Amino acid sequence: MEKIDWIKDLVRAEKQMEDSGLVELQTAFDPQRILAYDSLQFLLKIKGEIVDSISAFNELKKLSRGSH
Numbered sequence: 001m002e003k004i005d006w007i008k009d010l011v012r013a014e015k016q017m018e019d020s021g022l023v024e025l026q027t028a029f030d031p032q033r034i035l036a037y038d039s040l041q042f043l044l045k046i047k048g049e050i051v052d053s054i055s056a057f058n059e060l061k062k063l064s065r066g067s068h
Contacts, residue, residue, distance in 0.1 A: 006033060 006037065
């Protein structure tokens with residue numbers, strides 16, 4: 001499950017911080033990881049909007065067939 005590998009890494013890093021009492025800022029602010037996460041969130045948002053638009057289109061199409 002590659003989609004959740006970053007979550008596993010986050011859990012490991014948090015456990016290490018708790019165990020050691022130290023915060024490793026380099027892994028906490030990895031720009032590549034942040035970009036990947038934000039990109040995924042953006043794509044999921046667009047997907048949701050496309051699905052909603054398709055559903056609305058299909059519903060209106062059904063209604064217009066019934067009015068003829």
